[in-house]
């Protein structure tokens with residue numbers, strides 16, 4: 520049986536039961552190794568994929584075609600994103616710690632992405648024509664192509680176990696508001712607990728990581744508190 524088991528509906532609301540399961544190893548939580556993932560148009564854990572398919576079917580009935588833009592990302596994927604942004608911001612004239620701050624507006628340090636866990640999805644509506652970068656906040660608001668999707672997710676996603684980590688709460692620190700990013704809470708909550716046991720020294724010292732001279736243990740501690748833990752209360 521799946522780790523999160525669908526047991527039925529009460530007043531149309533799907534009920535999930537969190538099953539006891541073994542946490543992935545710290546290597547897998549850091550995007551390394553070979554996690555057990557499923558999906559054709561995405562890569563998610565079995566439980567997250569099951570819940571996602573149920574949410575997708577409901578959305579379709581309500582006239583929204585959920586499309587996953589990003590799901591599982593490996594350490595190597597995140598390293599490429601980090602280094603590409605590092606070069607870009609450096610070329611734009613930023614220096615030192617300012618480059619790190621610019622990258623971490625939206626992107627995580629490799630090894631610390633929630634996308635490493637197979638429980639996270641970045642979602643758009645497949646129907647509107649795509650123009651340029653789809654994951655822009657304004658596209659999810661005021662007449663934008665994904666406004667209807669955002670409103671649907673805000674109303675319905677939690678019933679399937681999906682919660683938005685990077686909320687618009689002005690008191691939240693860390694990464695910018697991401698109306699497109701949803702986390703499968705029945706797994707990502709225990710995964711975060713396990714992740715927090717990984718020693719800080721494990722992060723910020725990969726041979727190919729650009730800017731690691733700015734990633735002192737002190738910085739990593741602040742990053743952990745403000746960014747990794749800068750998420751919706753329900754996911755902590």
Ligand SMILES: [Zn+2]
Nearest residue numbers: 639640641700
């Ligand atoms: Zn995301």
